[in-house]
Amino acid sequence: MDALWTSRTSDSDPLPDDGRFDDIVVGAGLTGLTAALLLARAGRRVGVVEAREVAAVTTGRTTGKLSLLQGTKLSQILSAQSREVAQAYVDANKEGQQWLLRFCGDHDVPFQVRDAVTYAAAERDLAKVKDEHEAARSLGLDVRWADQLEVPFPLVGGTVLAEQAQFDPMDVVAALVDQLRAHGGTVHEGRRVVGVSRRGAPEVTLDDGHVLRADNVVLATGMPVLDRGLYFSKVEPTRSYIIAFQGAEVPFGMYLSVSSPGVSIRSVPGDADSAPALLVGGAGHVVGRTRSESAKLDELREWTAHYFPGATETHAWSAQDYSPPDGVPFVGKLPRGGGRIYLATGYDKWGMTNGVAAALSIAGQILGKRPEWAETLGSRPLRPRGAARVAAINAGVGVAATGSFARAESKKVSVPAGEGEGNVGRDGVVPIGASQVDGKTCQVVALCTHLGGALRWNDAEKSWDCPLHGSRFAPDGKVLEGPATKPLVQHEVLADD
Incomplete structure (x- = not known):
């Protein structure tokens, strides 16, 4: 399925020979590019590492609304949090909106x-x-x-x-990339992060074996690609x-x-x-x-x-x-990240304002100028209603896990052209996902490489989707969205499968 918005960015930059940055930003969407630009403007050596292409995931597929009125978001927050937290959320979104409108005006983004x-x-x-x-x-x-x-x-x-x-979000992204490069930053596409050390200065490991080093790492990947902090169980x-x-x-x-x-x-x-x-x-x-x-x-x-x-x-x-359980994004330092790894997640479909606000918060924290509203949001307690929502989220995961494994282990089906399904492998235990898309037949072990959830076939986008924590994979097993970082295991296509 093709979005109306089309990419306007240039080619990927080469990695530096020494693999060294002041800050590495993982994810080239609105949050990551804005955070990177803010840090680069402060004279820091910044590299953005993107597993696919710039704005390949949510930013490039949003509706592009930059609004402080967000459905029933504010009444939702007031039902789960204090008025102080709700006001800080509005202040954060207002600053994010104003920053982005100024950026658009300054750089001729319509x-x-x-x-x-x-x-x-x-x-x-x-x-x-x-x-x-x-x-x-x-x-x-x-x-x-x-x-x-x-x-x-x-x-x-x-x-x-x-x-x-x-606006057209790709217009904004293209301008952010141009400005980031104008301030000495770099963008590295097709580089998937599979691990980040937490001792001393972070070392970032890529799927091709490259190791990068930085003073700070910012995870701007939708769902954090590291499990520290267990955010996959909180959103x-x-x-x-x-x-x-x-x-x-x-x-x-x-x-x-x-x-x-x-x-x-x-x-x-x-x-x-x-x-x-x-x-x-x-x-x-x-x-x-x-x-x-x-x-x-x-x-x-x-x-x-x-x-x-x-x-x-x-x-x-x-x-x-x-x-998120209380309507407020999680933004700040990643637990057990040595104080040098930052994350942003939980925008709840309002990422145009929240994404920029998260970037302002994280860049401010790294540069020692964190906004007052960021302190309030970052230190908020999870109140009973929010805790109940976390329990409900994980209960849903449990039900989905039980149901998906039952379906995967109970049947083997033929696969019509352009469709896919979870099949039982020859040993009757491992679910095999078979698909035929654009004339190409693929078979993969249909278990998510994050926590082993049995995958379901997405008949609109021709992908394998995990009902547990939202990881998605292409028909051939390549990762489309995390928290998974490893591809699915290939299964040999046999004549009598």
Whole structure:
């Protein structure tokens, strides 16, 4: 599935002969590139190490909304944390938004100013939106209430925050890469980190055997690729879907429904070669825990066909993010990292503001200028409601583990062209994943290389997805997303398999 956004970055830089940096940033998305630029501006020798390509994962597949009104996020945080923490979250996102808008203005990155709207499509959901409206007002956001808005879909009330922004995320990424290199930083694509030592100055081991050294390491990989701190057990991996359409009259604004089905709507300006586009997103689920990813896309298609008749699909894609137990991202020093390894995770689909805020926090901590709001967020306790959510996340993992192994060990199936399934190996124990995509047949041991979860076939993206902690693999076993860092074991394709 191809995203509407296309890469605008240049070739990878060579690794330095001495393998030495002041700071190594792992992950070339918005968080990693922003943190790297901030550190490079301070005169430090910075290298960004990316397993795939720049913005290959969430940043390059986001909707590109830069908004302080984020669905029901603020009321969610207030239900699980103190008002001080909720205010710090708003302050962090506001600073992240302002920094990125200044960066766009300074470097001719186009963006559009739009109203952000959280709305209810049915009367039964009005209370949720009103709670968010009051939460936003109490935390200093200048929201207004609207009983009706001129839109073609059901809307019985919404809270509106003016002067938010949207953009093409790849425009931003390209400018960040250019500025990073202008300040002496480097970007190293196709280099997967498989380990980081924790004694003294960190040593970073790559999958090709190279060892890099730095004073600090920043893990900006969505889910941290190191298990220290057990963040894979504290956040829940979710995938959601986005489809681009043309031929529709696009509403002016960025909309997010709290009703079922929850949909996200925004426009994309046209240019000399294309008409304006409509983006419709949503249909989210925990990674690897749905019967059919293609069916999730069909939900969005059906909704759009009903309310935007005549719209023609041009692109469809999905993205992965991680939901924290109290609504607040985890940002700061990695436990058992020797005080030199930093992480950021848990943006809960609001990475455009949170990602920049995380970069500001981490770079500030390394440079000795950590923002006040970062101190509040970093030292927050996990209150009972958040602890209960962690327990629920891990209970879901347990159920998924039991169910996936039962399915994997109970059947062997034939594989139609372009599909895949978990099969039982010859010994009746090891699940074998077989797929045939674009005429190529692959068989792999369908056990996640992170903690051994039995993988499920993603019929929309032709990938093997782990229902435990969200690792994803290509049909041939290559890692697409962590926390796994090692590829799947290949299984020989035999004539009578």
